[in-house]
Amino acid sequence: xxxxxxxxxxxxxxxxxxxxxxxxxxxxxxxxxxxxxxxxxxxxxxxxxxxxxxxxxxxxxxxxxxxxxxxxxxxxxxxxxxxxxxxxxxxxxxxxxxxxxxxxxxxxxxxxxxxxxxxxxxxxxxxxxxxxxxxxxxxxxxxxxxxxxxxxxxxxxxxxxxxxxxxxxxxxxxxxxxxxxxxxxxxxxxxxxxxxxxxxxxxxxxxxxxxxxxxxxxxxxxxxxxxxxxxxxxxxxxxxxxxxxxxxxxxxxxxxxxxxxxxxxxxxxxxxxxxxxxxxxxxxxxxxxxxxxxxxxxxxxxxxxxxxxxxxxxxxx
Numbered sequence: 001x002x003x004x005x006x007x008x009x010x011x012x013x014x015x016x017x018x019x020x021x022x023x024x025x026x027x028x029x030x031x032x033x034x035x036x037x038x039x040x041x042x043x044x045x046x047x048x049x050x051x052x053x054x055x056x057x058x059x060x061x062x063x064x065x066x067x068x069x070x071x072x073x074x075x076x077x078x079x080x081x082x083x084x085x086x087x088x089x090x091x092x093x094x095x096x097x098x099x100x101x102x103x104x105x106x107x108x109x110x111x112x113x114x115x116x117x118x119x120x121x122x123x124x125x126x127x128x129x130x131x132x133x134x135x136x137x138x139x140x141x142x143x144x145x146x147x148x149x150x151x152x153x154x155x156x157x158x159x160x161x162x163x164x165x166x167x168x169x170x171x172x173x174x175x176x177x178x179x180x181x182x183x184x185x186x187x188x189x190x191x192x193x194x195x196x197x198x199x200x201x202x203x204x205x206x207x208x209x210x211x212x213x214x215x216x217x218x219x220x221x222x223x224x225x226x227x228x229x230x231x232x233x234x235x236x237x238x239x240x241x242x243x244x245x246x247x248x249x250x251x252x253x254x255x256x257x258x259x260x261x262x263x264x265x266x267x268x269x270x271x272x273x274x275x276x277x278x279x280x281x282x283x284x285x286x287x288x289x290x291x292x293x294x295x296x297x298x299x300x301x302x303x304x305x306x307x308x309x310x311x312x313x314x315x316x317x
Contacts, residue, residue: 007038007040007041007044008044008048010034010041010044011041011044011045011048012048014031014034014045015045015048018031018161018162023161023162024161027161028161028177032200032213035209035211036211036213038209040209041209042202042209042211043207043209106136106137106138106145106147107136107137107138108134108135108136109127109129109134109135109136109137110129110133110134110135111129111130111131111132111133111151112131112132113131113132113264113265113266113267114131114265114266114267114288114289115131116128116129116130116131116243116244116246117129119137121137121139121144122139122140123139123144123158123160123163123165124158125139125144125155125156125157125158125165126155126156127146127153127154127155127156128153128154128244129151129152129153130151130152130153130154130184130243130244130264131151131152131243131264131265131288132150132151132264133148133150133151133152133153134148134149134150134151135147135148135149135151135153136149142163143163143166144160144163144164144165144166145166145168146165146166146167146168147167147168147169148167148168148169148183148185149185150185151184151185152182152183152184152185152243153182153183154180154181154182154241154244155167155176155179155180155181155182155183156180157176157177157178157179157180158178159177159178160177160178161177164176164177165177165178167183168204169183169185169190170185170187170188170190171188171203171204171205171224172190172201172202172203172204172222173201173202173203173204174190174192174199174200174201175199175200175202176197176198176199176200177197178197179194179196179197179198179199180194180195180196180197181193181194181195181196181197181199181214182195182240182241188223188224189221189222189223190221190222190223191219191220191221191222192214192219192220192222193218193219193232193237193240193241194214194215194216194217194218194219194237195216195217195234195237195238195241196216197215197216198213198214198215198216199213199214200212200213200214201214201220201222201227202227203222203224203225203227206225208225210225210227211227212227212229214229216234217231217232217233217234217237218230218231218232219231219232219237219240236251239251242285243265243288246287246288246289247285247286247287247288248261248262248265248285248286248287248288249284249285249286250282250283250284250285250286251283252281252282252283253281253282253283254278254279254280254281254282255272255277255278255279255280255281255282255298255315256272256278256279258282259272259278259315261288262286262288262291262294265288265289265291266288266289266291267311268291268292268308268311268312268313269311269312269313270291270295270313270314270315271312271313271314271315272314272315272316273305273307273314273315273316273317274316274317276317277304277315277316277317278315280302280304280317282298291313295313295315298315304316304317305317
């Protein structure tokens with residue numbers, strides 16, 4: 001048996017095993033270890049996952065009109081169709097594997113500047129949207145897919161070993177079973193901070209299979225095919241997520257960085273009259289939408305000059 005054929009069969013066994021009711025955290029660890037061994041392992045599993053999902057959709061289109069609403073294709077039926085699609089992929093007919101695109105059933109949630117919103121998805125998972133964010137979600141009995149089109153969200157994902165919770169933020173893909181974490185999208189840059197459990201972060205367009213496992217207390221910053229992983233204390237992670245309480249918390253950051261955060265939550269935008277003012281370092285907790293109080297404190301504590309004009313606040317040394 002060729003090495004490629006052996007990998008395909010091992011990936012198939014993993015996929016079937018993951019559908020079983022006795023799938024455990026230890027099984028998930030073993031799968032992660034196998035995936036980490038080789039990019040070929042990841043590619044094989046992704047091909048079969050695509051076939052698995054396509055099997056659900058194909059079987060659904062063939063249901064008789066009298067079939068009950070709760071009907072789901074059997075494991076054998078789904079696997080037969082998935083295996084067929086995987087074979088087509090190996091022959092080169094199924095040439096392109098890309099992330100799913102949301103269909104008409106996807107629900108859309110959005111927040112305005114300075115607002116927050118909490119939603120509960122059909123599987124019981126909770127999502128808290130931060131300021132100026134847009135998110136779409138398609139949660140069905142067979143798949144759980146979310147698209148973060150803009151902004152930031154905090155996820156409390158219900159555990160379901162058979163159906164990973166997948167988030168697409170630009171070309172970055174975040175996969176979880178059940179955990180608590182945030183995803184922030186700034187253009188092509190995506191930041192993931194985990195408070196509980198672990199997630200896998202990877203570039204959905206990169207066929208090399210590079211991925212990072214982010215555990216509690218870690219932060220991953222992904223841009224293109226590069227993923228930077230750093231550890232932070234639980235306190236630092238809590239600071240980055242204080243926006244859920246309407247608060248921004250800083251620990252000796254530059255005023256320029258703090259102003260950039262305030263600008264996400266307010267229509268009045270902070271600008272700097274000189275570079276020196278922006279390099280001032282500050283710490284503390286502030287109400288995210290009260291930029292007036294924040295700038296008054298800067299004047300009192302550092303003697304900085306504050307000038308207001310329409311929706312612009314200029315800070316000068």
